[in-house]
Amino acid sequence: MTCSGNNLILDLYFPGRCEGAAVRAAFISAEGEIRIDEVAAPVPDRGGVVVDVLSCSVCATDAHHFAAGGRELPPSIFGHEWVGTVAETGADVEDLGIGQIVAVTVGSSCGTCPPCRRNLGDLCATTLRQARGRDEAAPPWGGFSDRIAVTASRVMPVPASMPAAARELLEPAAVAYRGVRRARLRMDDLVVVQGGGAIGQFAGQWARLAGAGRVLVVEPSAARRDLAADLGADESVPPEQAFERIAELSGGLGADLVIECTGIAPLVQTGAEMLRRGGRLSLLGYPLEPAAVSVRDWLAREIEVVASMGYGRADTAAAIRFAADGRLRADGMAGMRIGFGGLAATLAGMNDRTIDAPRVVFDPGLDGAPRERATGP
Numbered sequence: 001m002t003c004s005g006n007n008l009i010l011d012l013y014f015p016g017r018c019e020g021a022a023v024r025a026a027f028i029s030a031e032g033e034i035r036i037d038e039v040a041a042p043v044p045d046r047g048g049v050v051v052d053v054l055s056c057s058v059c060a061t062d063a064h065h066f067a068a069g070g071r072e073l074p075p076s077i078f079g080h081e082w083v084g085t086v087a088e089t090g091a092d093v094e095d096l097g098i099g100q101i102v103a104v105t106v107g108s109s110c111g112t113c114p115p116c117r118r119n120l121g122d123l124c125a126t127t128l129r130q131a132r133g134r135d136e137a138a139p140p141w142g143g144f145s146d147r148i149a150v151t152a153s154r155v156m157p158v159p160a161s162m163p164a165a166a167r168e169l170l171e172p173a174a175v176a177y178r179g180v181r182r183a184r185l186r187m188d189d190l191v192v193v194q195g196g197g198a199i200g201q202f203a204g205q206w207a208r209l210a211g212a213g214r215v216l217v218v219e220p221s222a223a224r225r226d227l228a229a230d231l232g233a234d235e236s237v238p239p240e241q242a243f244e245r246i247a248e249l250s251g252g253l254g255a256d257l258v259i260e261c262t263g264i265a266p267l268v269q270t271g272a273e274m275l276r277r278g279g280r281l282s283l284l285g286y287p288l289e290p291a292a293v294s295v296r297d298w299l300a301r302e303i304e305v306v307a308s309m310g311y312g313r314a315d316t317a318a319a320i321r322f323a324a325d326g327r328l329r330a331d332g333m334a335g336m337r338i339g340f341g342g343l344a345a346t347l348a349g350m351n352d353r354t355i356d357a358p359r360v361v362f363d364p365g366l367d368g369a370p371r372e373r374a375t376g377p
């Protein structure tokens with residue numbers, strides 16, 4: 001940091017304004033390597049905000065692209081699960097104040113893209129581009145940073161009273177909400193959640209909230225199974241016991257709904273085989289490789305498949321509402337916290353599957369705060 005003397009005092013009152021002020025941002029620099037750059041502190045556009053990053057949970061997508069050298073990943077998506085406090089607002093921003101806690105989201109459906117013109121606003125192409133960091137307004141770096149500048153519509157206020165554990169994981173909570181919403185769960189369904197990472201832990205809770213009769217979480221890690229039970233799953237079993245238990249619970253019929261949250265390609269077919277005839281397979285996990293499935297089996301059992309990716313603005317709003325009043329919980333999910341210095345080892349560990357924590361949370365303050373944070377009024 002280059003702030004000193006009078007500039008240091010200026011920076012206390014107007015963080016990032018002193019000449020040469022810099023913030024840290026992480027970039028994927030090569031296969032399995034990251035670089036922490038000091039970059040000029042961002043300033044907001046007229047319709048934008050600058051957000052001090054409080055935390056950014058680490059997604060499997062971050063880890064996959066870290067291994068691949070990040071060639072296909074827009075830099076704003078390396079760290080896309082952030083929350084923070086508004087540090088600066090543009091001249092045209094009226095509804096967000098300095099110090100307001102906000103979570104990343106996407107804008108409202110645009111109303112003009114081809115899906116919107118067909119009344120398919122939930123599948124808006126514009127918000128999907130935003131979520132994937134492929135829109136013109138995407139920031140030059142993501143949430144593994146001290147500060148990020150975005151259009152004001154890309155954030156949503158979070159009540160200050162929300163527990164930090166839930167606040168930090170609002171993005172995966174919204175992703176899981178969309179998946180369960182699209183899966184059209186019916187009351188009393190026997191729901192199997194395959195995978196006890198953050199998405200699976202949230203999907204199980206959303207299924208309960210949506211009226212599932214029983215929620216069974218299938219997960220090899222004992223710690224994750226215990227967490228699922230603590231967060232309200234009726235049962236959690238290791239994979240080798242799954243089929244037997246599903247048969248017992250369903251009188252030999254099979255599950256009504258399987259929510260695949262592992263993103264492990266061969267487990268797509270495994271999940272399908274847990275279903276009853278006419279059951280529904282919800283795909284939330286994101287395998288990088290093609291998955292071998294038996295279409296013959298799917299036809300014979302007339303299963304339905306519903307895929308879901310990302311989230312819309314209303315999905316974020318739902319996650320905030322349910323987390324704010326405690327109906328959706330995340331305590332115990334962020335089993336590991338890291339600063340800039342821990343990023344590379346964590347991403348490598350996620351790829352090696354040596355990290356058991358359902359979610360790792362990055363906190364830029366853990367390596368020592370580089371500057372004063374904006375505080376609320």
Ligand SMILES: [Zn+2]
Pocket residue numbers: 059060061080081
């Ligand atoms: Zn993600």
Ligand SMILES: [Zn+2]
Pocket residue numbers: 109110111112113114115116121123124125126127
């Ligand atoms: Zn649209």
